């Protein structure tokens with residue numbers, strides 16, 4: 365039993381050791397951030413790059429009405445390579461993942477135009493968490509998006525330090541309670557605002573931010589989320605990977 369555990373444990377650890385060694389031996393950006401294969405200089409290998417471009421493409425610039433005065437655009441389902449990039453940025457503070465995600469914005473479809481005085485902003489993370497992680501990944505993503513869209517990027521929201529639990533672990537009602545009064549306008553803006561976020565789940569965070577932005581005088585608020593969490597959506601590639609992982613696990617346990 366103990367041997368089995370060690371066997372599984374070491375094998376689970378090996379890809380990380382491999383990625384670390386490759387990164388040490390080869391120059392920066394030579395290892396695919398998603399699968400660990402050697403790349404030709406980018407942060408993704410050819411296969412992951414193809415998957416990012418094609419996987420879930422049908423959802424690109426999907427428009428959704430969150431409430432009467434708040435529309436959201438999303439670019440990909442929160443799955444596959446797009447999701448991995450979000451996680452690399454969010455949990456590993458890899459700014460290059462934000463650049464790769466922001467590239468998905470181009471070309472902006474002809475029918476989508478933001479007013480030239482639009483200001484791009486982000487959902488600020490609590491200051492204590494920002495200090496812990498060294499970056500606010502939302503800010504990094506918003507700045508990369510603003511650059512692609514040729515729009516200015518400014519901090520328009522402040523986040524109050526509360527005893528918040530991470531939103532991802534909460535249900536709809538708990539999310540609402542957790543975020544009530546969490547945001548305040550950082551300045552009197554009076555301009556159209558594009559709020560950028562990594563993933564749109566229930567839209568609660570976006571609604572609370574929109575309220576605070578309106579209180580600061582913002583008008584025509586639009587949300588741009590790079591990925592959309594869709595219940596039950598699993599891309600074909602991810603499905604195949606999960607099945608494969610399941611087979612490997614069963615093989616190790618000697619069931620096949």
Ligand SMILES: [Zn+2]
Nearest residue numbers: 396399409412
């Ligand atoms: Zn790859």
